[in-house]
Amino acid sequence: MTAVVVMVVRTRRRSPRARAAADAARLAAADALLRLDDAATDLDIAFEASEALVDGDSTSALRRSRAAALRARDRGFTDVAALESSSAIPAQRRIEAEAVRAQLEAQLAKVARTRAELVEWARTHGTPSDRVRAARARRDDVVRAAGDPAPLIAGLRERFAEDDWRDAAEAADAATAALAQADETLAAADAATDPAEIDRLVHEATDATRRAARHLKAVEDAHRIALQAADNAGAEVAAARDELAAAIDIAESRPDECASDAAARLREATNDLDAAAIDAGRRPRAAIETVARVRELRDDLLGEAPSPRRRLEAARAALPGTLACARAALAAAEARDDRTIDARLRRDRARRELAAARAATDAGVALANARTAWQAAAAR
Secondary structure, eight states: OHHHHHHHHHHHHTSHHHHHHHHHHHHHHHHHHHHHHHHHHHHHHHHHHTTGGGOOGGGHHHHHHHHHHHHHHHHHHHHHHHHHHOOSOHHHHHHHHHHHHHHHHHHHHHHHHHHHHHHHHHHHSSOHHHHHHHHHHHHHHHHHHHOOSHHHHHHHHHHSOHHHHHHHHHHHHHHHHHHHHHHHHHHHHHHOOOHHHHHHHHHHHHHHHHHHHHHHHHHHHHHHHHHHHHHHHHHHHHHHHHHHHHHHHHHHHOGGGSOTTHHHHHHHHHHHHHHHHHTTTTOHHHHHHHHHHHHHHHHHHHTTOSOHHHHHHHHHHHHHHHHHHHHHHHHHHHHHTOOSHHHHHHHHHHHHHHHHHHHOSSHHHHHHHHHHHHHHHHOO
8 A cells, every 4th residue: 555655645746737836936036046046137237326336334234135136136146047957857847946935035035125125225315316327327438448349340341240249239229229228227316316217217227228338349349250160261161171081091991980970971071171271261150160069970970980189189179269250159149138048057157168168188088178168159
């Protein structure tokens, strides 16, 4: 009888209903993370808008609360990502997801209290007009530091195909729109008389200025990535051709140690490289991406057939280009600023994997991290 009861319990814990409950709990945790991310970001903007970050000892407790909120948000991304990859039985996944959601909801309540305390502090420190002037100064500093993106875009348009300058152009347009919004909002703040309304407008202007800074940085990143790709594309394609020739030799001489169709697929990859080489001058980023994908395919098809030394050499050769592809994909993803929780989780994973790749001392491990980062950043 005991055995029957145990079997029934185990079946229920793995049943479709249990799986549905686990999925629902995970989605609820993800929704809580979405709200915490928004709340923590809003709190961070509020600190900058109120000048609380540059104040002295009077905001020490508030600043500690802010730091705790940002750390909790970062932990939340790790915890929710772990829920998605958990291999536990459905009943256990539900318990874990409910615990994560409870922690995130508790942090949301703490962020709300900190936000209210910050509002109270701002009422007795500084003046609304001071905060408007500070917000305008921050806006001007962003423009001064970044400079005019138009010459960068023009240079890219002159040298490269649209695929290699589209990201930069879109980021420049987004920066222009954000700066216009900041200017409009600050003008409205100058005309307003209600202190609460002025502070609300300053908050919006600070948010717009931050977005402008992020987009202007994206222009610089895209410009740098395109030029680096142009400098390296020819050498990378040539090196990859030699690597594929050696890989085909391995696939043909030791077919039992490789994927069944390794030689044929590697020859197809050689054709891809030839096509990329033809247009590498106008589309260097596409050439670098082709090389990185061909190298990944080569590694998958050959498996452990190459010697450990050759696998290490291959990883060292593939790492710089793959890192460049991952960074470019992440920069483009951040510029798009998709605010869905899935997109935020992908960007967070890409950042963490890139950091792991930079920190790794083993080239094979670093390459695996870089490839994961690229995949996460490029997914939509």
